[in-house]
Amino acid sequence: MALRSLVESANVPGCDFPLEHLPWGRFERSSHPGEWHVGVAIGTKAFDLTEFARAGHCGALDPMLRDALHRGCMNALLALGRPAWSQARRWAQRLLSADEPALRDRADRDRFIASQDQLRMAMLAEVGDYTDFYASIHHATNVGSMFRPDNPLLPNWRHVPIGYHGRASTLVPSGTAVRRPCGQTSTADAGPPSFGPCRLLDYELEVGVVLGPGNEQGDRIDIASARDRLFGICLVNDWSARDVQKWEYVPLGPFTAKNFSTSVGAWVTPLEAIEAWMEPGPVRDAAAPENLPYLRWKDDFTFDLKLQVLLRSARMREQGVPAMQVSLGTYRDMYWTFAQMLAHHASTGCAMRPGDLLASGTVSGPTPDSRGCLLERTWRGTEPLSLPDGTQRKFLEDGDEVILRGWFEGKGSMPRIGLGECRGVVLPALV
Numbered sequence: 001m002a003l004r005s006l007v008e009s010a011n012v013p014g015c016d017f018p019l020e021h022l023p024w025g026r027f028e029r030s031s032h033p034g035e036w037h038v039g040v041a042i043g044t045k046a047f048d049l050t051e052f053a054r055a056g057h058c059g060a061l062d063p064m065l066r067d068a069l070h071r072g073c074m075n076a077l078l079a080l081g082r083p084a085w086s087q088a089r090r091w092a093q094r095l096l097s098a099d100e101p102a103l104r105d106r107a108d109r110d111r112f113i114a115s116q117d118q119l120r121m122a123m124l125a126e127v128g129d130y131t132d133f134y135a136s137i138h139h140a141t142n143v144g145s146m147f148r149p150d151n152p153l154l155p156n157w158r159h160v161p162i163g164y165h166g167r168a169s170t171l172v173p174s175g176t177a178v179r180r181p182c183g184q185t186s187t188a189d190a191g192p193p194s195f196g197p198c199r200l201l202d203y204e205l206e207v208g209v210v211l212g213p214g215n216e217q218g219d220r221i222d223i224a225s226a227r228d229r230l231f232g233i234c235l236v237n238d239w240s241a242r243d244v245q246k247w248e249y250v251p252l253g254p255f256t257a258k259n260f261s262t263s264v265g266a267w268v269t270p271l272e273a274i275e276a277w278m279e280p281g282p283v284r285d286a287a288a289p290e291n292l293p294y295l296r297w298k299d300d301f302t303f304d305l306k307l308q309v310l311l312r313s314a315r316m317r318e319q320g321v322p323a324m325q326v327s328l329g330t331y332r333d334m335y336w337t338f339a340q341m342l343a344h345h346a347s348t349g350c351a352m353r354p355g356d357l358l359a360s361g362t363v364s365g366p367t368p369d370s371r372g373c374l375l376e377r378t379w380r381g382t383e384p385l386s387l388p389d390g391t392q393r394k395f396l397e398d399g400d401e402v403i404l405r406g407w408f409e410g411k412g413s414m415p416r417i418g419l420g421e422c423r424g425v426v427l428p429a430l431v
C-alpha cells in the first residue's frame with residue numbers, strides 16, 4: 001500500500017517523487033533571492049526545510065540537524081552522518097503525510113511548499129572534490145577493444161577500481177547548457193596537433209554518489225563502514241571531448257577532455273530510500289579474481305537502477321518531436337561497487353570530505369542498446385544513429401539535448417521512484 005501525501009501530485013502512480021522517495025535538493029526561491037535553501041522533492045513540489053526551520057517549526061530535531069537546515073547548509077547535514085539523515089527523513093516524511101495535520105492544516109502552508117518549476121536548483125552540496133571511476137567492465141572492454149583489439153581489458157582492471165581526479169569547479173546542475181570546448185587534437189598519432197573546437201563531443205551516462213562523513217588524512221576507510229558514509233545517488237553526465245582525449249590521455253589519463261563541464265542531477269536520492277532495491281552483489285563472471293581484503297565486504301550491494309539516455313536535436317525540438325531513446329541499461333551491470341570505490345579511494349589515507357562526489361564511470365551493459373556513451377553506441381562513429389528528423393549522429397551536434405533518466409521499478413509495497421533527470425543542451429564553441 002503506497003503512502004499518501006498531502007501533496008496530491010506525489011500520489012499519482014508513476015511519478016518520480018512519491019512520499020517513499022524524498023530526494024534532497026538545494027535551491028533558490030524567487031521569494032528569497034540570493035539565499036540557498038535545502039529541502040526534499042515531493043511530487044511536483046518541494047518542501048523547503050530551511051524556511052520551515054527559520055519559521056521555528058523544527059524543535060523536534062536534534063540541535064545540530066536543526067542548525068544545518070536553518071543555514072541551508074547541506075555540507076553540514078552530510079557531515080552529521082546516517083542517524084541525522086534518517087531522523088530528518090522520517091520527520092519530513094511524517095509531516096508530508098496526508099494523515100498528519102501539522103503541515104497539512106497550516107494556513108501558511110505555501111510558504112513551505114514550493115513548485116519545483118519555481119526553483120533555481122544548485123548542486124546539492126558544495127563539492128570540494130570530484131572523482132570519476134571506470135567501473136563498468138562492458139564499457140572498459142568496449143573502449144579498450146577499439147584502441148587495443150588484442151588486449152581490450154588491461155591486467156590491472158579486475159583488481160583495482162580505476163579512476164581519475166575530476167574537476168569540481170565545473171560541475172553544473174541539470175539544465176545548464178554545455179559549451180562545446182576547444183582543445184588540442186591530432187589526426188595522426190604522432191602529430192602535428194592543432195587547436196580548435198572539439199569535433200567528437202560525447203556524453204557519458206553515469207551515477208554519482210554524494211559522500212557524508214569522511215576521514216582524517218592518513219586514515220583509511222574500512223569498506224564495512226562505507227554504507228554509513230554514502231549519503232545518496234544522483235545522475236551524472238561526464239561530457240567528453242573524444243578527439244582531445246585520444247591525443248592527450250597518454251600517459252596520465254583524461255585532462256582537458258573532461259574538465260569543461262560535468263552535469264549532475266539536481267535531486268539526490270538517499271540510500272535509505274532505495275533499501276528495498278538493494279541486492280547482494282555485484283554478480284561477477286567466473287574469470288573474476290578474488291579482490292584484495294580491503295575491497296571485500298560480505299554485505300556489499302548493488303541495485304537494479306534502470307538508466308536511460310534520450311537525445312533531441314534542435315530540429316526535433318522545433319518540430320515538436322519527442323526525444324529519442326538512445327540506450328537503456330541498468331546499474332546492476334557494474335563491476336565495482338560504490339563501497340569499493342570509496343574504500344579504494346581512501347586506501348592511501350587520502351582525506352575524503354562531506355559533499356565529495358564520486359561518479360561510477362560510464363554505465364554500459366552487455367548489449368549494444370545498453371551502451372552508455374556515443375563512442376560505444378555508434379562504435380566510434382562506424383554505426384551512426386538515425387534520428388527522427390532525418391539526420392544521423394556519430395557524435396553530438398550543436399543544439400543537441402542529452403537527457404539522462406534513472407528509476408527503480410515498483411517492488412513489493414514500494415512504488416516506482418525516479419531520480420528525475422539530468423539534461424543539457426550543447427552550445428556552439430566560442431572560437
Ligand code: CA
Pocket residue numbers: 132133204206238361362
Ligand atoms: Ca567518465
